[in-house]
Amino acid sequence: MLVKAQPRAGVYGMVSGGPAAANLNERLEGVREVAGKAGWKEVSGSPTYCNDDAALAVQQLNDLTTAHSDLNAVVAVGGWPLFVPEGYRGFVDSNADRFKSGKLVAVSADTLPSELQLLKQGYVAALVGQRPFEMGEKAMDTLLALHDGKPSPQIIYTGVDRVTKDNVGEFVK
Numbered sequence: 001m002l003v004k005a006q007p008r009a010g011v012y013g014m015v016s017g018g019p020a021a022a023n024l025n026e027r028l029e030g031v032r033e034v035a036g037k038a039g040w041k042e043v044s045g046s047p048t049y050c051n052d053d054a055a056l057a058v059q060q061l062n063d064l065t066t067a068h069s070d071l072n073a074v075v076a077v078g079g080w081p082l083f084v085p086e087g088y089r090g091f092v093d094s095n096a097d098r099f100k101s102g103k104l105v106a107v108s109a110d111t112l113p114s115e116l117q118l119l120k121q122g123y124v125a126a127l128v129g130q131r132p133f134e135m136g137e138k139a140m141d142t143l144l145a146l147h148d149g150k151p152s153p154q155i156i157y158t159g160v161d162r163v164t165k166d167n168v169g170e171f172v173k
Contacts (some may be wrong), residue, residue, distance in 0.1 A: 130158070
C-alpha cells in the first residue's frame with residue numbers, strides 16, 4: 001500500500017509495537033521486502049518501538065519526521081498512532097505542507113472505525129486490516145473439524161482488507 005500511495009521511491013520510517021513480537025517482525029520484514037524492491041530505503045532509527053503505547057507512537061512519528069527532514073513515508077505496522085486520533089491529527093497538521101504536497105504519506109495497519117474516519121478525512125493514505133470476524137469463524141470451523149476427527153490445515157489465511165480513499169465508504173458502512 002505504501003508503493004501504491006507513493007509510487008516515487010524515497011525514504012521511510014516505521015513504528016512497531018515491540019521487538020519481541022513475531023507477528024510484528026514479520027510485518028516489518030514484509031514492508032522492507034516490498035519497499036526495497038520498489039527502490040525505497042529505510043531511515044536509521046527505524047523501526048521505533050512504542051510498546052503498544054499509542055501516545056508514544058505519535059511522538060515517535062514526530063521524532064522520525066524531525067530527525068529525517070527528507071522522510072517521504074511513515075508506516076505503522078499496527079494502528080497505535082491512529083488509536084489517539086487527536087494526537088495523530090496533530091502530527092499530520094504539524095507536517096501539513098509535506099502531506100499536502102505529497103512529499104510525505106502515511107500508511108497504517110488495522111481498519112478500526114476511528115482509523116477509517118481518519119482515512120476518510122485524508123489523514124492517512126491507506127490502511128491494511130485483518131479480518132477478525134473471519135478469523136473467529138475459521139477458528140470455530142477448525143475446532144469443529146478437529147472435534148469430528150477431520151483434517152485441518154496447518155495454516156489458514158483469511159486475507160486482509162486494503163482501504164484507500166476510493167473504497168473507505170464501503171468499510172465505514
